[in-house]
Amino acid sequence: MDRYDPAAIEPKWQEVWARERAFSVPNPEHPSHRDEGNTYVLEMLPYPSGELHMGHVRNYMLGEVITHFRRRHGFNVLRPMGFDSFGLPAENAAIQEGAHPREATERNIARIRAQMERLGWAIDWDRMLATHEPEYYRWTQWLFLRFFERGLAYRKEVAVKWCPNDQTVLANEQVIDGRCERCGAEVEARKLEQWLFRTTAYADVLLDDMALLESWPERVLTMQRNWIGRSEGADLLFRIPDLDVDVEVFTTRPDTVFGATFFVLAPEHPLIERLVSGTPYEAEVLDYVRHAAARSAVERETKTKDGVATGRFAVNPATGADIPIWVADYVLMEYGTGAIMGVPAHDERDYEFAKRYDLPIVKVVEPAEGGSDDEGPFVAHTPNERCVNSGEFSGLPSPEAKRAIVQSLEGKRLGRPSVGYRLRDWLLSRQRYWGCPIPIVHCEQCGFVPVPDGELPVLLPEVEDYLPKGRSPLATAEEWVRTTCPSCGGEGRRETDTMDTFVDSSWYFLRYADPHNDNAPFDRAIVDYWLPVNQYIGGIEHAILHLLYARFFTKVMQEAGLLGFREPFARLFTQGMVHYRGAKMSKSRGNVVDPDEYVARYGADAVRLYLLFLGPVDQDAEWQDNGFEGMVRFLHRLWRVALEQAERPPGGDAPSTALARKAHETIAKVTDDVGRRFVLNTPIAAVMELLNEIARAPDDPAARFAVETAVSLIQPYAPHVAEELWQRLGHERLWVQSWPEADPALLERETFELVIQVNGKVRDRVEVAADASDEELVARATESPKVRAQLDGKEIRQTIVVPRKLVNLVVA
RNA sequence: GCCGAAGUGGCGGAACUGGCAGACGCGCCGGACUCAAAAUCCGGUGGCCUUCGGGCCGUGUGGGUUCGAUUCCCACCUUCGGCACCA
Numbered sequence: 001m002d003r004y005d006p007a008a009i010e011p012k013w014q015e016v017w018a019r020e021r022a023f024s025v026p027n028p029e030h031p032s033h034r035d036e037g038n039t040y041v042l043e044m045l046p047y048p049s050g051e052l053h054m055g056h057v058r059n060y061m062l063g064e065v066i067t068h069f070r071r072r073h074g075f076n077v078l079r080p081m082g083f084d085s086f087g088l089p090a091e092n093a094a095i096q097e098g099a100h101p102r103e104a105t106e107r108n109i110a111r112i113r114a115q116m117e118r119l120g121w122a123i124d125w126d127r128m129l130a131t132h133e134p135e136y137y138r139w140t141q142w143l144f145l146r147f148f149e150r151g152l153a154y155r156k157e158v159a160v161k162w163c164p165n166d167q168t169v170l171a172n173e174q175v176i177d178g179r180c181e182r183c184g185a186e187v188e189a190r191k192l193e194q195w196l197f198r199t200t201a202y203a204d205v206l207l208d209d210m211a212l213l214e215s216w217p218e219r220v221l222t223m224q225r226n227w228i229g230r231s232e233g234a235d236l237l238f239r240i241p242d243l244d245v246d247v248e249v250f251t252t253r254p255d256t257v258f259g260a261t262f263f264v265l266a267p268e269h270p271l272i273e274r275l276v277s278g279t280p281y282e283a284e285v286l287d288y289v290r291h292a293a294a295r296s297a298v299e300r301e302t303k304t305k306d307g308v309a310t311g312r313f314a315v316n317p318a319t320g321a322d323i324p325i326w327v328a329d330y331v332l333m334e335y336g337t338g339a340i341m342g343v344p345a346h347d348e349r350d351y352e353f354a355k356r357y358d359l360p361i362v363k364v365v366e367p368a369e370g371g372s373d374d375e376g377p378f379v380a381h382t383p384n385e386r387c388v389n390s391g392e393f394s395g396l397p398s399p400e401a402k403r404a405i406v407q408s409l410e411g412k413r414l415g416r417p418s419v420g421y422r423l424r425d426w427l428l429s430r431q432r433y434w435g436c437p438i439p440i441v442h443c444e445q446c447g448f449v450p451v452p453d454g455e456l457p458v459l460l461p462e463v464e465d466y467l468p469k470g471r472s473p474l475a476t477a478e479e480w481v482r483t484t485c486p487s488c489g490g491e492g493r494r495e496t497d498t499m500d501t502f503v504d505s506s507w508y509f510l511r512y513a514d515p516h517n518d519n520a521p522f523d524r525a526i527v528d529y530w531l532p533v534n535q536y537i538g539g540i541e542h543a544i545l546h547l548l549y550a551r552f553f554t555k556v557m558q559e560a561g562l563l564g565f566r567e568p569f570a571r572l573f574t575q576g577m578v579h580y581r582g583a584k585m586s587k588s589r590g591n592v593v594d595p596d597e598y599v600a601r602y603g604a605d606a607v608r609l610y611l612l613f614l615g616p617v618d619q620d621a622e623w624q625d626n627g628f629e630g631m632v633r634f635l636h637r638l639w640r641v642a643l644e645q646a647e648r649p650p651g652g653d654a655p656s657t658a659l660a661r662k663a664h665e666t667i668a669k670v671t672d673d674v675g676r677r678f679v680l681n682t683p684i685a686a687v688m689e690l691l692n693e694i695a696r697a698p699d700d701p702a703a704r705f706a707v708e709t710a711v712s713l714i715q716p717y718a719p720h721v722a723e724e725l726w727q728r729l730g731h732e733r734l735w736v737q738s739w740p741e742a743d744p745a746l747l748e749r750e751t752f753e754l755v756i757q758v759n760g761k762v763r764d765r766v767e768v769a770a771d772a773s774d775e776e777l778v779a780r781a782t783e784s785p786k787v788r789a790q791l792d793g794k795e796i797r798q799t800i801v802v803p804r805k806l807v808n809l810v811v812a
Numbered sequence: 813g814c815c816g817a818a819g820u821g822g823c824g825g826a827a828c829u830g831g832c833a834g835a836c837g838c839g840c841c842g843g844a845c846u847c848a849a850a851a852u853c854c855g856g857u858g859g860c861c862u863u864c865g866g867g868c869c870g871u872g873u874g875g876g877u878u879c880g881a882u883u884c885c886c887a888c889c890u891u892c893g894g895c896a897c898c899a
Contacts, residue, residue, distance in 0.1 A: 218816070218817090219816060219817070219893075219894075222815065222816060222894070222895090223816090223893090223894055223895080225815095225895095226814095226815075226894065226895045226896090227894090227895080229895085229898065231898075231899090233899085249899080250898090250899070251899060252898090252899065253899075264899095300897085301896095301897060302897095305897080329897090330897050330899095331897085331899080332897075332898070332899090334898090335897095335898045335899075336898075336899065340899050341899080342899090343899085347899065348897090349897055349899075350899080352897095420898070420899085421898090422895090422898060540893085540894095543894085544894095613824090613825095613836085613837070614824075614825090615824060615825060616825080619818090620892095621824075621825095622824075624823085624824075624838075626838055626839075627823090627824065627837070627838055628838095629838080630836090630837045630838060631837085633837095633852095634836095634837085636852085640852095669828095672828075673828085676828085677828065679828085681825085681826095681836095682825095682826070682835085682836080684836075684837090685825095685826075685835065685836035685837075686835085686836080687836095688835095688836055688837075689835070689836065692836090695853095695854095753832080755831075755832055757831080757832090757879085757880070759879070759880080760831090760878090760879060760880035760881095761880085762831095762832055765832070786866095797879090798879060799879090800831095800879055800880080802831065805831065805832095806831055806832080806880095808831080808879055808880065809879085810879045810880090
């Protein structure tokens with residue numbers, strides 16, 4: 001009997017799979033309707049910014065097991081792979097290496113693909129794509145133009161978050177606690193003309209369509225809901241008689257408008273200059289505005305509230321009273337209208353402000369059970385509250401008052417119901433080299449003109465210096481920039497910003513369905529055949545950014561008639577990260593565990609097994625070398641025990657011994673765990689348990705059958721050793737075999753172990769016939785000597801019988 | 813502050829609808845093989861007590877429901893994650 005040698009058997013089988021294109025899945029010739037027998041398993045595509053570490057390997061192992069499992073259940077499984085090769089991660093990695101982004105990226109792609117192949121993954125490489133290839137980004141540009149046509153991509157001067165380190169603007173979603181998501185530098189505020197996607201137009205749909213999702217983690221849904229941040233309220237108009245203008249404010253508490261005793265504008269509010277121009281307040285107010293602009297986001301949030309009076313007044317639309325207008329930076333220009341009504345009695349921030357500047361505080365809402373005379377604002381909001389000091393609305397419960405007040409103001413054209421969102425439009429332009437060029441020409445006469453579809457792709461130009469420098473490096477490619485206007489034929493200049501890499505990854509899952517299409521991004525019939533993705537797998541870090549953007553893209557494409565569904569990912573699974581030495585595994589921390597070393601020394605199968613055996617796949621887990629050795633031992637043991645059985649004559653029908661039953665129970669457990677519950681670690685333990693039993697009873701007539709079961713079940717995890725052993729056990733190829741089915745007859749036991757409890761505590765266990773009646777079970781229980789000792793002449797008050805399980809005798 | 817998830821041996825963790833707590837692995841202990849060690853194989857392994865039959869305690873803490881609770885309910889503690897000057 002030879003020794004288990006992964007270095008010999010793994011490359012052997014990988015060659016066979018490659019030669020046979022074992023994991024390629026061709027598209028159907030006539031994908032006219034969605035076939036129930038197909039499945040699309042997808043993991044989030046990697047950034048080719050370096051090599052894979054164990055964290056990545058764990059992620060792809062989930063898709064790996066699901067893919068093998070469903071294949072062997074007879075599904076036609078699409079499981080593609082590609083690379084998110086444009087964008088900051090790849091570009092920064094290239095700059096660090098001192099290489100051109102294209103060279104570095106393509107080298108990394110080749111490396112990662114080699115790693116993946118060495119791990120033996122069941123990937124359809126015929127569908128591989130990389131987002132930096134012109135064949136791909138041509139269609140990214142094409143899609144951008146469809147968004148542009150629909151008014152969903154637009155240009156606007158906006159206050160942006162600027163990362164001084166990466167020298168580019170960031171989307172709101174890429175700013176965490178005032179810092180750049182990628183490099184951690186504190187972001188600065190700038191005003192720039194930028195390209196945006198109108199994601200806010202889809203805020204409600206993005207919320208409502210969550211109902212269409214089959215299975216997403218509640219955590220991710222909550223994060224998206226928080227991010228969209230929908231709140232219902234009203235827009236109210238406050239007149240400024242001096243300027244003869246009405247200023248709109250958004251409030252969620254229109255029931256408190258009678259208590260609005262002052263009015264506050266954000267320092268960035270466009271009205272301020274007009275408001276104070278030529279007044280004695282001008283100098284002080286403009287000084288405050290300047291200071292506020294210089295404050296960092298963090299400072300603005302943490303300091304005590306301050307502001308300046310403008311000397312002007314606004315009219316409270318409910319009371320008709322003049323209330324003073326202030327400027328204060330606790331009011332944010334980005335949310336609502338950049339102006340608020342100050343209701344100090346019922347808002348903590350307004351209260352703090354009013355206290356500091358001695359503004360009047362008028363209580364207009366009271367809890368139902370008598371007014372509290374406590375200091376401070378009363379901010380609770382329940383149906384029990386009633387309005388006071390609110391004119392004709394006094395005495396109304398506050399939810400009713402809300403409606404009534406808005407309705408009344410609407411009649412006077414001073415207000416209307418409204419909804420506020422936290423979600424901002426998606427800022428997509430980046431001042432960096434390594435990205436998809438935006439297919440727009442600037443023309444003095446015609447404005448922003450789309451590049452005609454036939455001229456796509458707008459190729460990324462070669463430039464001498466692609467380092468970030470505050471404006472797009474593309475601007476230095478003068479010959480490329482200078483072009484003719486597609487509309488009037490006059491002089492035009494190309495847009496020099498590139499797209500955020502999240503644009504590239506917002507539709508890649510569609511391209512996989514039809515990756516070589518030269519006439520369109522994809523064929524609708526084929527996309528409708530494969531999608532929505534049945535099982536999407538990725539990290540929780542994409543809970544908002546990528547997953548929200550991809551949903552947005554899908555909705556727009558569905559409305560444009562490009563595809564026939566509204567949600568791209570039916571089921572989502574977020575896997576946990578791999579930690580090492582107590583920290584998240586990452587290159588910057590220098591604590592990555594390199595899969596290649598382990599694969600070279602112990603084989604891919606051991607690595608694959610251990611990554612799933614580590615713990616629950618939706619939770620973080622710690623890599624431990626000595627735990628890994630357990631998997632190496634398991635494979636050796638499997639090898640030895642299986643070959644021992646291979647020397648025995650083939651089994652034929654499995655006899656119904658305890659070992660045969662154990663094998664069938666293992667099949668049932670594995671099928672249930674993987675198929676129904678998406679639990680991928682316990683099946684390994686179940687197979688280990690079975691193997692232990694075989695090793696204890698190698699002469700059992702069912703031992704050979706049990707070994708074949710174990711080999712077959714472990715195949716998705718350790719396909720190389722499984723294939724090899726399967727062949728040595730005298731069978732045809734395993735990967736085309738269907739999943740074994742548990743024999744119901746063998747799962748049905750003739751006897752079972754009766755648990756006997758006294759007052760809920762286990763006292764004894766006896767073997768009982770499966771068809772024993774309740775009376776017989778009680779009789780068996782009471783005749784047990786151990787139970788008798790416990791009863792000790794006491795009276796049995798109650799007898800609980802759970803058929804085929806237990807008897808519980810209740811005594812005094 | 814609001815929302816969400818989780819607390820089980822020395823460690824990672826199992827227990828799917830309330831019914832044998834600790835599967836499986838690591839580590840540790842003992843044995844076999846060996847001149848010896850490593851590797852490998854076999855056995856043991858929650859704690860305390862034991863006359864070796866067994867007994868008692870035990871799933872973050874305190875209550876509750878139940879014949880019976882790791883599982884359900886209430887309160888609290890701890891940890892992790894998300895959101896937060898959002899009007």
